[in-house]
Amino acid sequence: MNNRHKPNSPVSLLAVLLAVALLTGCAGTQTIDGEVNPDPYEENNRSFYKFNDALDRHIMTPVAKKYVKVTPEPVRDGIANFFDNLEYLNVILHSFLQGKLGQGINDLTRFVVNSTLGLGGLMDVATDMGLEEHDEDLGQTLAVWGVKPGAYLYIPFLGPYTARNSPDVASSYFTNPFTYIATLYLLPVSVLNMVNDRANLLEASEFVNEASIDPYSFTREAYLQQRRYLIHDGNPPSEGYDDIFDLGLEEEPKLVIE
Amino acid sequence: MNMILLRRPFYALLPLLLSGAVQLSIPAYAGETDVAGKTDTAGETAGTEATDRAGAMGDPGMTVAVFHKKLLGVMQRAGELGYQGRYRELEPYISNCFDIALITDIILGRYRNRLDEVQKTEFNNLFSRFSAATYASRFDGYGGEEFLETSREATRRGRMLIRTELRRPGDDAVSLDYLLHEKQGKWYIISVSADGVNDLSLKRAEYAAVIKEKGYNGLLNEILFKIEQMETGN
Numbered sequence: 110m111n112n113r114h115k116p117n118s119p120v121s122l123l124a125v126l127l128a129v130a131l132l133t134g135c136a137g138t139q140t141i142d143g144e145v146n147p148d149p150y151e152e153n154n155r156s157f158y159k160f161n162d163a164l165d166r167h168i169m170t171p172v173a174k175k176y177v178k179v180t181p182e183p184v185r186d187g188i189a190n191f192f193d194n195l196e197y198l199n200v201i202l203h204s205f206l207q208g209k210l211g212q213g214i215n216d217l218t219r220f221v222v223n224s225t226l227g228l229g230g231l232m233d234v235a236t237d238m239g240l241e242e243h244d245e246d247l248g249q250t251l252a253v254w255g256v257k258p259g260a261y262l263y264i265p266f267l268g269p270y271t272a273r274n275s276p277d278v279a280s281s282y283f284t285n286p287f288t289y290i291a292t293l294y295l296l297p298v299s300v301l302n303m304v305n306d307r308a309n310l311l312e313a314s315e316f317v318n319e320a321s322i323d324p325y326s327f328t329r330e331a332y333l334q335q336r337r338y339l340i341h342d343g344n345p346p347s348e349g350y351d352d353i354f355d356l357g358l359e360e361e362p363k364l365v366i367e
Numbered sequence: 368m369n370m371i372l373l374r375r376p377f378y379a380l381l382p383l384l385l386s387g388a389v390q391l392s393i394p395a396y397a398g399e400t401d402v403a404g405k406t407d408t409a410g411e412t413a414g415t416e417a418t419d420r421a422g423a424m425g426d427p428g429m430t431v432a433v434f435h436k437k438l439l440g441v442m443q444r445a446g447e448l449g450y451q452g453r454y455r456e457l458e459p460y461i462s463n464c465f466d467i468a469l470i471t472d473i474i475l476g477r478y479r480n481r482l483d484e485v486q487k488t489e490f491n492n493l494f495s496r497f498s499a500a501t502y503a504s505r506f507d508g509y510g511g512e513e514f515l516e517t518s519r520e521a522t523r524r525g526r527m528l529i530r531t532e533l534r535r536p537g538d539d540a541v542s543l544d545y546l547l548h549e550k551q552g553k554w555y556i557i558s559v560s561a562d563g564v565n566d567l568s569l570k571r572a573e574y575a576a577v578i579k580e581k582g583y584n585g586l587l588n589e590i591l592f593k594i595e596q597m598e599t600g601n
Contacts, residue, residue: 319596320501322589326576330569338563343542345563350546351524353473353567354557 147261147271148329154263158325161268165307170314173307180308187231188305194223194230199277199284203245207253215240244339246281248274252340261329269332427527427547427554428516434460434556435514435531438502442509450598453503461502462495466548466555470494474570478578490587497590504597511536514543522546527554 148154177185197220204213219235219242227234236242251273252258259272267278282288287295321327338345437460441453448456461467471487471494472479482490518530526548533541546558559566577586 316505319504319593321573322586322593323573323576326572327569330572331564334560334564334568335562341563343563350528350544350558350560350565351522351526353565353571354469354526355524 147258147333149260150262154261154329155325157263157265158328160265161263162324164266165314169303169307170311172304173311176304177308177311180305185305185309188301189309190223190227190233191230192302192305193233194220194227195286196281196284197223198286199247199281200243200245202280202284203247203250204243206250207245209245212243216243216245246274247277247279248336249340251276258336261333263325263329269328271333271336274336427549428519428529430464430547430554430556431516431529431531431545432514434464438506439509439512439514441502442506442512445507445509450503450507450600453506454499457502457506458495458499461499462492464555465498466550466557467491467495469548469555469557470567473567474574476571476575478575478583481583493587493590497594500594500597517542525549526557 197216201213201216201220204216219240222235222238222240223230223233226232233242248271256273258274262270262272262275264270264275287298317324317327437457441448441456445453468487468491471491474494475482475490479487513534514531515534516529516531520528520530522528526546529545529547531543531545533543535541542560542562544560545556546560547554547556549555557567574586577589581589
């Protein structure tokens with residue numbers, strides 16, 4: 110790997126991400142006709158969406174399809190479990206940072222069990238033992254701490270984010286043990302992770318193409334709603350279900366962003 | 368670059384879509400409680416009767432349960448029915464049990480007021496077709512799934528939220544939340560959320576973007592194109 114491809118230093122990377130988050134957070138408070146517009150960069154976001162989509166269609170999907178043909182499903186599942194387990198340290202950190210002590214202990218136990226009895230994470234034995242899997246990240250922690258979501262961002266290679274969630278790129282990076290191993294091994298292992306993830310989502314992506322008539326809007330809306338769902342740990346307040354029926358017909362479509 | 372490779376890629380939100388968010392993003396309708404294996408040859412009548420029965424019981428949970436049972440029946444006979452058979456069985460439930468007019472009002476938002484009555488009726492019919500086609504296309508097999516109601520809650524505005532789960536052997540359960548309202552003594556499903564993703568919000572955002580870019584006729588063409596794709600399996 111040449112120098113151009115070396116990762117940025119952790120400090121400068123974090124600084125850039127935080128700066129982006131703050132700037133776009135301000136942009137997310139811009140209003141249109143008195144309504145908060147959570148997608149003030151829609152034009153740029155759409156361009157990046159097209160870029161990622163082209164990358165996916167022409168490179169990732171063909172590679173993933175070939176990968177599926179030569180890799181049995183149990184192997185793909187084992188690889189997915191392995192990487193999920195490594196990434197779980199980020200979940201543990203943010204369970205504790207959100208003050209969920211019991212959940213954090215569960216998550217820590219889950220990581221230890223899968224890393225040992227689960228053969229380094231290849232098998233998810235913790236779930237069978239009743240240790241529930243959770244989904245936490247820095248964006249959810251900031252939401253719990255009262256930080257506003259800011260603007261919706263669609264980032265090249267990475268996909269959808271809110272400004273508030275974008276620093277999680279750094280959090281995920283620093284909490285992943287693979288960050289600290291030699292680059293020589295990191296690249297092929299990371300590529301395997303990406304291809305394996307993509308292969309396991311082939312059916313899902315076909316479904317999106319089939320069901321949506323404007324994939325950009327579809328992705329944005331689904332992402333923002335999913336974030337809200339995760340922030341509320343899968344139990345969002347019931348009054349939110351009524352909101353869309355109480356808009357006047359003259360109102361612009363309103364994005365739920367929380 | 369390494370950081371990028373370690374980060375879960377941009378399609379990381381797709382599992383939620385696979386789990387049913389889009390399958391159930393279609394306004395579906397409660398139908399009759401036919402027994403799996405029995406072909407519903409009088410679908411529309413049966414659907415109407417079933418809705419009447421569910422509504423007469425005054426129980427919104429019944430509307431959801433009847434719909435789930437119908438879906439399971441179609442899934443269990445998916446191969447035997449084929450796409451056209453699944454469509455024929457589901458279409459009456461789509462068009463008779465949901466409050467399609469309310470749903471399309473919400474989805475089209477302010478654009479709705481620009482349509483005359485004939486156009487509104489045409490759009491409602493097209494939307495019913497699109498919904499039935501999507502269900503027929505996606506519910507094409509059975510792997511031991513079951514639906515269970517987990518809780519219910521009246522909302523502050525007099526609607527009813529029925530929380531259910533789609534349980535799948537060897538896979539995570541999907542939460543399916545149905546919002547229903549009462550109209551003329553009957554309970555109708557007016558919105559479905561799968562793992563927190565709401566069907567109306569998705570479609571409202573999508574359709575507004577398409578109308579803005581291609582106009583109302585462009586939206587109709589896009590929906591017709593999707594239906595054709597599903598019918599031909601392409």
